[in-house]
Amino acid sequence: MRVVRYWSVSHAGAMQRVYRALDRLFIRIDPLLRVVGYQRLEAPFAAVERVLKGWFFDCRMCGHCVLQSTGMSCPMNCPKQLRNGPCGGVRADGTCELDPGMRCVWVEAVRGAARLPGGERIEVIQVPLDHRLAGQSAWLAELRQRAAA
Amino acid sequence: MRFDDEPITPGDPLPILPGHHSAGRFERLLRAGVFAITAELSPPDSANAEDVYARARIFDGYVDGINATDGSGANCHMSSAGVCALLTRVGYAPVMQISCRDRNRIAIQGDVLGAAAMGVNNLLCLTGDGVAVGDHPAAKPVFDLDAIALLGIVRTMREQARFASGRVLTTPPQVFLGSAANPFAPPFDFQVARLAKKARAGAEFVQTQYCFDVPLLERFMRQARDEGLAERLFILVGIGPLASARAAEWMRSHVPGVHIPDAVVDRLRRARGKGAAKAEGKRICIDILERVREIPGVCGVHFMAYRQEEAVAEIIDRSRALDGRIPWYPGRDARFAPASDSPTELQQEAWA
Numbered sequence: 001m002r003v004v005r006y007w008s009v010s011h012a013g014a015m016q017r018v019y020r021a022l023d024r025l026f027i028r029i030d031p032l033l034r035v036v037g038y039q040r041l042e043a044p045f046a047a048v049e050r051v052l053k054g055w056f057f058d059c060r061m062c063g064h065c066v067l068q069s070t071g072m073s074c075p076m077n078c079p080k081q082l083r084n085g086p087c088g089g090v091r092a093d094g095t096c097e098l099d100p101g102m103r104c105v106w107v108e109a110v111r112g113a114a115r116l117p118g119g120e121r122i123e124v125i126q127v128p129l130d131h132r133l134a135g136q137s138a139w140l141a142e143l144r145q146r147a148a149a
Numbered sequence: 150m151r152f153d154d155e156p157i158t159p160g161d162p163l164p165i166l167p168g169h170h171s172a173g174r175f176e177r178l179l180r181a182g183v184f185a186i187t188a189e190l191s192p193p194d195s196a197n198a199e200d201v202y203a204r205a206r207i208f209d210g211y212v213d214g215i216n217a218t219d220g221s222g223a224n225c226h227m228s229s230a231g232v233c234a235l236l237t238r239v240g241y242a243p244v245m246q247i248s249c250r251d252r253n254r255i256a257i258q259g260d261v262l263g264a265a266a267m268g269v270n271n272l273l274c275l276t277g278d279g280v281a282v283g284d285h286p287a288a289k290p291v292f293d294l295d296a297i298a299l300l301g302i303v304r305t306m307r308e309q310a311r312f313a314s315g316r317v318l319t320t321p322p323q324v325f326l327g328s329a330a331n332p333f334a335p336p337f338d339f340q341v342a343r344l345a346k347k348a349r350a351g352a353e354f355v356q357t358q359y360c361f362d363v364p365l366l367e368r369f370m371r372q373a374r375d376e377g378l379a380e381r382l383f384i385l386v387g388i389g390p391l392a393s394a395r396a397a398e399w400m401r402s403h404v405p406g407v408h409i410p411d412a413v414v415d416r417l418r419r420a421r422g423k424g425a426a427k428a429e430g431k432r433i434c435i436d437i438l439e440r441v442r443e444i445p446g447v448c449g450v451h452f453m454a455y456r457q458e459e460a461v462a463e464i465i466d467r468s469r470a471l472d473g474r475i476p477w478y479p480g481r482d483a484r485f486a487p488a489s490d491s492p493t494e495l496q497q498e499a500w501a
C-alpha cells in the first residue's frame with residue numbers, strides 16, 4: 001500500500017532502529033539458527049519477510065535488500081526497477097513519469113535518506129541485481145554472510 | 150579543425166592518443182578543449198541505408214558527433230547499432246545510444262563488442278524511457294541493468310578486458326563513455342549526486358536533457374563544479390528549437406523529463422504571422438546556446454531538433470558556435486585536396 005510505504009519513509013529512522021534491534025537478536029541466536037540449519041529456515045524466513053516487508057515497504061522480494069541505502073524506499077517499486085537513482089523522467093511534482101499517481105521512489109529515497117543516520121549510503125553504487133535471488137530471504141542471506149565474517 | 154594524423158580512408162580509426170580511450174574525433178576535440186557540437190539523428194522507419202545517410206548529411210560540416218537513438222520514447226525505429234554501422238562506413242563519428250529498456254546484459258555486451266568492431270568510438274549509456282509512453286505499450290520492459298550499472302560493465306570490458314561474468318575478451322572495446330543527465334527534474338540536489346555516481350561508474354561525457362531554463366542549469370553546473378565534476382566530465386547541454394507554442398505545450402506534457410518554463414511558451418505565443426513562431430523558436434534556441442556557452446564547465450551542446458533538423462545549421466551559423474571551424478564530414482578534406490604539397494590558403498582556413 002502506497003500510504004504505508006510513504007509512512008515508512010517518513011519514519012525511516014524508526015524503521016532503521018527496528019532493523020538494528022532485529023539484527024542484534026538474530027546475531028545472538030545465530031548458534032541456534034545453525035543447529036536448525038539455514039537451508040531449513042529459508043522458507044519460513046522468506047514467508048515472514050514477504051508479509052512484513054510487503055506491508056511496510058511494498059517489498060517485491062528481489063532477494064537483495066538495499067532499503068538501508070535507499071532511505072527505506074524500495075527501489076523495486078520503480079517501474080524501471082532502478083537501483084542507482086531516479087531516471088530523467090521524474091515529473092515536476094515529484095511523481096513517476098509512468099505512473100502519475102505514485103511518488104517517484106527515488107524522490108522518496110532522498111527524503112528518507114535525509115532522516116537516516118548513514119543516509120549518505122544512497123551514494124553507493126549498487127551492482128546489477130542477481131535475478132537468481134528473487135523470492136529468497138534477504139535477511140537470512142545477510143545474516144549468514146555476517147555470521148560467517 | 151583537421152588532425153595531422155587523419156586516416157587516408159575516412160572510415161579508418163585515428164590513432165589513440167595517450168590518455169585517450171577511443172580512436173574517435175569526438176573525444177579528441179573535447180580533450181583539446183574545443184567547444185563541441187553533437188546532434189541527434191532520428192532513425193528511419195525503413196530498411197533503406199540511404200535514408201540514414203540523407204538524415205546524416207543534413208548536419209554535414211556542422212556537428213562533431215551524431216547520436217543514433219535507441220528506440221527513443223520507446224518507439225520502434227531502425228536500431229542504433231544498425232545506424233552506427235552505416236555511419237562509420239563512411240567515416241562519421243556516431244555516438245551510439247544504448248538503452249537498458251529492451252535488452253539484458255547478455256545482449257548489450259554483445260552489442261558493445263559488435264559496435265566497437267564496426268568502428269563506433271562513443272557510447273551513451275541510458276536507462277531508457279518506459280514502454281508505456283511508446284508505440285508498443287504491450288512490450289515487456291527489460292531493465293536488467295540501469296545506466297550506472299551499464300557504465301560500470303562497459304568500463305570493465307574496456308579496462309579489464311572482461312565481460313561482467315569475468316570471462317576474458319581478446320580485444321577490449323576502445324570506447325569513450327557517456328551518459329545522460331537531467332538538471333531540470335526533481336530531486337534537484339540528488340541529480341548532482343547521481344551525476345557523481347555516473348562519473349565514478351565510468352562516464353567521461355554527459356549530454357543533458359533539453360535546456361529551456363538556463364538559471365536551473367546554472368545552479369546545476371555550480372553544484373557540479375563544487376563537487377569537482379566539471380573537471381572529471383565533459384558536459385554537453387541539450388538544446389533544440391521549438392516549432393510553436395502548441396509544440397512546446399505538447400512536449401512538456403508528453404515527453405518525460407522535459408521542462409519548459411511558461412515564459413518560453415509565452416514568447417512563442419506572442420509571435421504572430423506565418424512562420425513567426427518558428428523563427429522565434431530558433432531565436433530562443435540561439436539565446437540559450439549563447440547563454441549556456443558562457444557557463445563554466447559547459448564543453449559543448451547537443452542538438453535534439455526532431456523534425457527541425459534543417460534549422461540546426463542556421464542556429465549554429467547565427468550563434469557562431471563553431472568559431473569558424475568546419476567539423477569533419479565525408480568529402481570535407483577531398484574538397485580541399487592539396488594539388489601540390491603545401492596546402493592552399495583556402496585549405497588552411499578550412500582546417501583551422
